[in-house]
Amino acid sequence: MASASTQPVSLSAEQAKVVLAEVIQAFSTPENAVRMDEARDNACNDMGKMLQFVLPVATQIQQEVIKAYGFSCDGEGVLKFARLVKSYEAQDPEIASLSGKLKALFLPPMTLPPHGPASGGSVAAS
Helix, strand or coil: CHHHHHCCCCCCHHHHHHHHHHHHHCCCHHHHHHHHHHHHHHHHHHHHHHHHHHHHHHHHHHHHHHHHCCCCCCHHHHEEEHHHHHHHHHHHHHHHHHHHHHHHHHHCCCCCCCCCCCCCCCCCCC
């Protein structure tokens, strides 16, 4: 049953830019912005909860856009789209930039805990 839409989807670099821009734009619609804000609030900056609450909403928003370009409307379609984009990132700085913007919409910035050579002796009060 699933084999009906297993046709490989191929986009040119220019088409990938258009789709990426549409996906990014979809995140800024009022309805989707509210959905993402609610998911982030539920996640409370906890990476495990980000995967539980934010990633599914982000995946649904992407699915709504990429299905018009022949990708399956499931997690596999989003993964195929991500792999396609990744294949163009090294060749095209604009695609790399758009991909970074998209990831920033649903992945929290990675901050490393303050560990340095002098972190053993003093404790900062907060």
